[in-house]
Amino acid sequence: MTRQIVVGGGEAVPPPSWPRQPASILRTADEALDAADKIASLAARDAVKRDREDLFPGAELDAFSASGLWGITVPAEWGGADLSYTATGRVIVTIAAVDSSLAQLAQNHLATIAAIRSAATEEQKADLFPLVLEGRRFGNAFSERGTKNVSDLRTSLVPAGDDVVLNGIKYYCTGALAADLIQIVAIDQNGLSQLAIADRNSPGLTVFNDWTAFGQRGTGSGKVLIEDVRVPVSRVIPVWKSYVPEKPFPDSAISQFIQAAIDAGIAQGALRETEQFIRTRTRPWVDSGLEKATEDPYLIQIIGSLHVRLSAALALLDNAGRIIDAAIRDPTPATVSQAQIAVAKAKILTTELAIDAADRLFELAGTAATDRSLGLDRYWRNARTHTLHDPVRWKYAIIGEYYLNDHLPPLHPWS
Structure with a gap:
């Protein structure tokens, strides 16, 4: 930049x-x-x-x-x-x-x-x-607003000789602001999802700096306007093929895995900040009779609990990574679903832990930690914003259906 x-x-x-x-x-x-x-x-x-x-x-x-x-x-x-x-x-x-x-x-x-x-x-x-x-x-141009649900896309892709022509408007376009290439998900005339890789300076492609969320501010995830954008056919990838039930690939697990790793990082950073603040600034509670906050048994218990859960989250991520690698080597309905389930487990824990660790930061550090100049609230704002990508309540359901009823997870980028 x-x-x-x-x-x-x-x-x-x-x-x-x-x-x-x-x-x-x-x-x-x-x-x-x-x-x-x-x-x-x-x-x-x-x-x-x-x-x-x-x-x-x-x-x-x-x-x-x-x-x-x-x-x-x-x-x-x-x-x-x-x-x-x-x-x-x-x-x-x-x-x-x-x-x-x-x-x-x-x-x-x-x-x-x-x-x-x-x-x-x-x-x-x-x-x-x-x-x-x-x-x-690469920068993202995937999600849309005002449709029936997140998978209902309206951006169109129409053949035009050696090119295709795309029209639509995308939101939550993380990475597009500083991308060299914009990957646009569009629906072709057969209703299939295609990934068109457009040059960032393509005529008719406009990236707007209008991201106004209270968290993940630095992503600049604004909107992308696509007006008669031409992309060579040679740069149109039939991504629908990765989600064919008979021969899937672990693309959805990979996307979700990276999201889970981000949340684990937020939790780790919040916990580090909490410990540093307690060591250097937090006072012991008046009824404790203690000289230092680091001696408070209730506080110590919560820190220990957060570390246990963080270790578990990181272990689940490592395990999910190994299972994804196995699915890449041998992509079948069984191996891909195993990767999805492993990632779902990690995603549940990292989501819940990121929000909890960011909230506990203030509970344990105390009122002084809310000073805006410290910027510690960014952990909670970032955790709460990023974990809205897809609801973990559905992750629990996917895992339960898999083990109880032998139902494979749905094949789309959010599972």
Whole structure:
């Protein structure tokens, strides 16, 4: 990004500059985790300032994508590290613990890599994967408003010779503000979902900076207006194929897995802040007779409980990552459903823990922690906003149906 963007200004935003700093090529999980630690340290420096002043993390995003972390799931046969999803999840947790908006900016990018892997032709992979490895970023244009439900999409895709023409309007477009390529989900004339990869500077494609949510401010997840946008047929991916019941791919599990990792990171960051505040500022309760808040047995019990649940959440994420990897190697209805169920378990716990840990921060730290200059409320606002992506009450139902009635989870991006 070449200029500082204040999120929510409402204006149309031009594409980011290119070329930028070339992206590194990471090869191992250790390299990826080391890079994640460095990006987390960079993001932590001004995290409170960015949240308080509604600043888009442009410099941090450029460093994040240049680190090579946005290419770690590209298959090895196309030059990528093809890292496990266990390692990928740990990368996302590390960054989300200091800036969950920055972590979420990579979510749809990584999900698009999964879609290319599962549904694109070999020619499309040869076109798109090298772009990812050189540092190009995907931005989302998926969700819509005013329809019957989240899967009822109205954006159209009509053949026009060697191109297709798209029309529609998208909302909650995470990553689009600073993307080089916009992945647009549209419905073709047969009612099938297609993923059209449009250049960010395509005529008729306008990205608006109008994100006004109280949390995840740094994602800049505004709307995208699509007016007679032309995309070459060669960049239209039949993503519906990933959700065919007889031959599915674990794309939905991958998308949900990254969302769960973001929530785990929020919980981890909130818990760290809680402990630091208690050690340095929280006073013992008047009736305790204690010298320090860190000696309070009730407080100690709650901190211990949060750590137990965080360890369980991280273990569920690791396990889900392993099961996703197995489903990628051998995609069948059974292995894909196993991945979905494993991710659903993790998603339930990370959702509930992120909200609880962010709330407990204030209960345990005390009134002084509500000082706006500290920016500690960002954890709760981010947790509450991000966990609205899909309701965990339906995750419980999916898991119960799977074990009690042998019903496989529904095949769509929210399960």
